[in-house]
Amino acid sequence: MAHLTISKIITRSAVSKYATRLYPFVKREPYKNTRGHIANEINLCIFCSLCQKKCPTHAITVKKPDKIWEIDRMKCIQCGACVDACPKKCLSMDQQYSAPSPVKSIESFHQEASTL
Amino acid sequence: MMDTKNLLEQLLWGGGYLLLAPLAGGLLAGFDRILTARMQSRKGPPVLQPFYDVFKLLEKRGTVVNGFQNFYMICFLIFVMLTGVLFFSGGDLLLTIFALTVAGVFLVLGAYSTNSPYSTIGAERELLQMMAYEPMLLIVAIGMYLVTCSFQVRDIITFSAPIVYSLPAVFIGFIFILTIKFRKSPFDLSSSHHGHQEIVKGISTEFSGPTLALFEIAHWYENILLLGFVYLFFAAFGPVVAVVSSIVAYIIEIFIDNAYARLTWRFTVRASWTVAATFGVVNILVIALLK
Amino acid sequence: MGTRTIIPFGPQHPVLPEPIHLDLVLEDEKVVDALPSIGYVHRGLERLAEVKDYNELVYVAERICGICSFIHGQGYCQGVETLLNVEVPPRAKYLRTIWAELSRIHSHLLWLGLFADSFGFESLFMHCWRVREKIVDIIEETAGGRVIFGSCKVGGVRRDISNDTLKRIRGELAAIESQYNELKPTFLKDASVNRRTVGVGMLSREQAIALGAVGPTLRGSGVAQDMRKLGYAAYKELQWEPVVETAGDCYARTVVRVREVTMSFDIIRQAIEKIPAGPIAVKITGNPTGEFFSRLEQPRGEVVYYLKGNNTKNLERFRIRTPTFANSPPLVIMLKGCELPDVPVIVLTIDPCISCTER
Amino acid sequence: MSFLKKSPWILHYDGSSCNGCDIEVLACLTPLYDIERFGIINTGNPKHADVFLITGSVNEQNIPIIKRLYEQMPDPKVVVAVGICATSGGIFQECYNVKGGIDKVIPVDVYVPGCAARPEAIIDGVVQGLGVLEKKYAALKNKPSKTAA
Numbered sequence: 001m002a003h004l005t006i007s008k009i010i011t012r013s014a015v016s017k018y019a020t021r022l023y024p025f026v027k028r029e030p031y032k033n034t035r036g037h038i039a040n041e042i043n044l045c046i047f048c049s050l051c052q053k054k055c056p057t058h059a060i061t062v063k064k065p066d067k068i069w070e071i072d073r074m075k076c077i078q079c080g081a082c083v084d085a086c087p088k089k090c091l092s093m094d095q096q097y098s099a100p101s102p103v104k105s106i107e108s109f110h111q112e113a114s115t116l
Numbered sequence: 117m118m119d120t121k122n123l124l125e126q127l128l129w130g131g132g133y134l135l136l137a138p139l140a141g142g143l144l145a146g147f148d149r150i151l152t153a154r155m156q157s158r159k160g161p162p163v164l165q166p167f168y169d170v171f172k173l174l175e176k177r178g179t180v181v182n183g184f185q186n187f188y189m190i191c192f193l194i195f196v197m198l199t200g201v202l203f204f205s206g207g208d209l210l211l212t213i214f215a216l217t218v219a220g221v222f223l224v225l226g227a228y229s230t231n232s233p234y235s236t237i238g239a240e241r242e243l244l245q246m247m248a249y250e251p252m253l254l255i256v257a258i259g260m261y262l263v264t265c266s267f268q269v270r271d272i273i274t275f276s277a278p279i280v281y282s283l284p285a286v287f288i289g290f291i292f293i294l295t296i297k298f299r300k301s302p303f304d305l306s307s308s309h310h311g312h313q314e315i316v317k318g319i320s321t322e323f324s325g326p327t328l329a330l331f332e333i334a335h336w337y338e339n340i341l342l343l344g345f346v347y348l349f350f351a352a353f354g355p356v357v358a359v360v361s362s363i364v365a366y367i368i369e370i371f372i373d374n375a376y377a378r379l380t381w382r383f384t385v386r387a388s389w390t391v392a393a394t395f396g397v398v399n400i401l402v403i404a405l406l407k
Numbered sequence: 408m409g410t411r412t413i414i415p416f417g418p419q420h421p422v423l424p425e426p427i428h429l430d431l432v433l434e435d436e437k438v439v440d441a442l443p444s445i446g447y448v449h450r451g452l453e454r455l456a457e458v459k460d461y462n463e464l465v466y467v468a469e470r471i472c473g474i475c476s477f478i479h480g481q482g483y484c485q486g487v488e489t490l491l492n493v494e495v496p497p498r499a500k501y502l503r504t505i506w507a508e509l510s511r512i513h514s515h516l517l518w519l520g521l522f523a524d525s526f527g528f529e530s531l532f533m534h535c536w537r538v539r540e541k542i543v544d545i546i547e548e549t550a551g552g553r554v555i556f557g558s559c560k561v562g563g564v565r566r567d568i569s570n571d572t573l574k575r576i577r578g579e580l581a582a583i584e585s586q587y588n589e590l591k592p593t594f595l596k597d598a599s600v601n602r603r604t605v606g607v608g609m610l611s612r613e614q615a616i617a618l619g620a621v622g623p624t625l626r627g628s629g630v631a632q633d634m635r636k637l638g639y640a641a642y643k644e645l646q647w648e649p650v651v652e653t654a655g656d657c658y659a660r661t662v663v664r665v666r667e668v669t670m671s672f673d674i675i676r677q678a679i680e681k682i683p684a685g686p687i688a689v690k691i692t693g694n695p696t697g698e699f700f701s702r703l704e705q706p707r708g709e710v711v712y713y714l715k716g717n718n719t720k721n722l723e724r725f726r727i728r729t730p731t732f733a734n735s736p737p738l739v740i741m742l743k744g745c746e747l748p749d750v751p752v753i754v755l756t757i758d759p760c761i762s763c764t765e766r
Numbered sequence: 767m768s769f770l771k772k773s774p775w776i777l778h779y780d781g782s783s784c785n786g787c788d789i790e791v792l793a794c795l796t797p798l799y800d801i802e803r804f805g806i807i808n809t810g811n812p813k814h815a816d817v818f819l820i821t822g823s824v825n826e827q828n829i830p831i832i833k834r835l836y837e838q839m840p841d842p843k844v845v846v847a848v849g850i851c852a853t854s855g856g857i858f859q860e861c862y863n864v865k866g867g868i869d870k871v872i873p874v875d876v877y878v879p880g881c882a883a884r885p886e887a888i889i890d891g892v893v894q895g896l897g898v899l900e901k902k903y904a905a906l907k908n909k910p911s912k913t914a915a
Contacts, residue, residue, distance in 0.1 A: 003599075006531060009534055013534075019537050020157075020798060021798055077850050077881035080551075081463070101877055104877060156533035157797045158796075158803075176816070179840050233413075324813035377602075378748070379599060418831055419835055424780055448783070455858075458860055470856075473785035536797065
């Protein structure tokens with residue numbers, strides 16, 4: 001039985017600098033492995049739609065005739081199944097998390113005809 | 117015959133308390149939150165945060181469960197203010213303590229009137245807390261009377277010797293019950309600053325919007341009044357030392373708040389009565405015998 | 408004898424972030440009965456086995472619970488690997504052990520913080536979580552996510568941790584452990600904390616066994632049962648002993664967890680020392696057939712996965728028995744007769760994870 | 767200018783989430799993220815709250831609870847859906863017992879994606895919610911004067 005066992009820690013914390021990361025003002029460098037959001041280098045994409053099949057939350061839609069690759073950021077759970085499945089390795093996991101938004105919208109990537 | 121100069125001085129002090137106490141109380145609360153945050157190794161809110169909170173609450177729509185609830189809350193605020201005016205204009209210390217109790221009763225009635233189980237338990241605990249700290253508060257008044265031969269604050273404050281020298285044990289006992297009055301851990305039974313407890317916010321659960329703002333403001337008034345009691349113990353050292361002592365007492369309370377877990381009401385009542393009976397009564401007996 | 412009042416405890420309650428509902432029948436502040444009602448987190452994810460194939464189901468298993476995410480994934484994968492007769496490469500086993508122990512440390516520190524919060528010790532809560540964030544940083548660096556690991560897959564692990572990183576992590580863990588050691592005395596010796604935990608929520612050894620308690624709740628009552636002794640992953644190659652306390656009260660359960668954190672630090676150190684080189688996954692072919700009980704030690708206790716395959720891509724049955732489910736009957740027994748302020752303390756000592764229980 | 771922006775108090779409710787987002791909401795309160803810097807307090811009491819942080823995919827049993835909590839909050843108020851489950855149901859959208867998204871039960875003002883939503887994203891989401899809160903306050907202030915006129 002002892003009193004004030006935490007006094008050393010709280011006194012030290014009170015006199016030394018806080019541990020807080022001043023987030024919106026100071027941004028931290030993300031780790032290399034951090035799963036943020038799925039990025040697609042659309043010009044390499046062959047629209048095989050393997051990612052669409054592998055996606056456990058059906059966030060990805062591939063429209064092969066229109067050469068459009070779409071992702072619903074509000075459905076993606078950053079599991080990376082599509083990245084593992086991609087045969088052309090055009091999909092990658094970016095470290096930056098997707099931003100909050102007042103509306104749900106689908107992000108779509110369109111491949112230019114000239115790159116064919 | 118009361119001369120007009122005295123009356124004017126009383127009015128000035130009373131009015132000054134009404135105007136400045138919420139300002140000082142709010143700043144003190146802001147300081148409290150920053151220091152608490154630092155002790156928890158956080159950055160903490162800006163010093164004006166308590167004012168932002170109160171102004172925001174005034175902007176919100178209030179939801180009222182029972183019309184009496186707001187009435188009781190206004191009574192609580194008015195009585196706390198009245199108590200403060202009584203004290204700071206140099207009035208009777210005993211009357212101050214009883215007026216403070218009446219204010220507390222209004223708060224309890226307000227919480228009871230809402231019929232919510234959380235609030236009811238909060239109110240019950242508030243009554244138990246009042247039971248716990250009341251003896252010690254009275255001992256403070258009695259001790260000061262024994263030393264200065266007056267219950268009048270204006271006589272106590274002008275007493276030549278520092279009261280803390282004659283009543284050191286009473287002072288320690290008072291610091292002990294201050295923890296209850298400031299609603300700080302380990303005795304924040306009836307409500308808590310952060311709502312992480314079994315009865316949510318306890319006594320203030322059902323108050324919202326402007327009514328909650330009144331609760332906060334009343335709390336600021338109350339805090340300044342209580343620090344006024346600390347001031348009395350050190351008054352003879354001069355105002356600077358006395359104010360600094362009051363602030364140090366407040367910092368000690370913040371430290372205790374951060375260093376203890378919340379205890380149960382059984383323990384609170386037992387401990388505060390034990391403290392009152394040992395520290396308070398022994399100190400008073402010694403004073404009485406030496407006279 | 409006071410009048411009886413019923414206090415609703417939850418589903419929205421600040422002490423418990425999770426929705427569980429308890430009707431507490433009170434006489435003044437004494438709890439005479441506690442009637443739990445559940446179902447606020449039931450999603451019915453076991454049925455997902457019908458629509459998701461056994462590889463995809465890993466993502467579902469990981470999201471059964473965000474606190475013991477890795478161990479759920481691991482339990483599921485170990486079960487499927489047994490059905491497929493696959494031997495996981497040794498490096499993958501060690502990596503799984505390291506991640507599982509990291510997640511145990513993070514879960515226990517989280518629990519210690521919430522527990523401190525339950526008896527109103529806010530600064531202790533904050534300091535526990537400050538230390539925990541450092542563990543979460545290591546998890547994020549190695550697995551990519553702060554709470555959902557996404558590292559296990561059937562046949563091994565999805566990503567490797569290089570030996571250099573492991574060495575650096577060992578250094579970081581030593582620093583974290585010394586910070587953690589500063590917090591220990593407050594849980595073990597502080598007078599005000601002890602007043603809230605010692606002798607509260609008694610569960611005798613006989614009661615614990617009869618009611619089927621698992622994990623720290625069982626070990627706090629003096630039964631040395633730890634599923635890691637089954638020797639899954641790399642546990643049989645490492646030196647450790649289950650933590651046992653005999654008192655059976657909230658204090659004993661706290662001590663069990665406090666000591667387990669230290670033990671986990673030690674297990675990680677040993678695993679980093681011994682980790683072999685080699686591949687991290689094997690190729691998976693075929694479909695699962697047969698049935699298997701996969702048993703693991705979660706931070707909260709024993710979790711059982713029952714998996715049944717019928718030689719198709721989808722499992723025929725995917726059933727989980729989670730530790731909180733097993734610890735609920737003891738909880739109701741412990742709650743009877745306690746004081747209202749002790750309710751959050753007792754509820755938290757079983758370390759409830761409602762989302763595991765209801766799925 | 768209103769003071770709502772300076773002191774938004776949050777109420778957090780777990781509507782059938784996996785705990786991942788909940789512990790991230792709690793992590794926001796703790797030293798490393800410390801949202802009390804912005805005057806944010808986790809109240810745990812709907813009557814004191816301005817921002818309703820809600821996680822999870824919402825099952826049938828939770829619907830009345832969420833509606834009641836929403837109604838108990840005094841105006842103006844905003845709802846922030848935290849995590850993929852709260853925005854769309856996520857990996858649980860095919861489960862038989864889930865509604866799949868908070869917006870099917872109460873109006874949502876800001877969606878915070880992420881599985882689990884990172885504390886940084888939650889802070890961003892709450893900050894966006896404050897803008898909405900401000901607008902709602904302005905609308906609320908204008909309303910009674912209109913009815914009076």
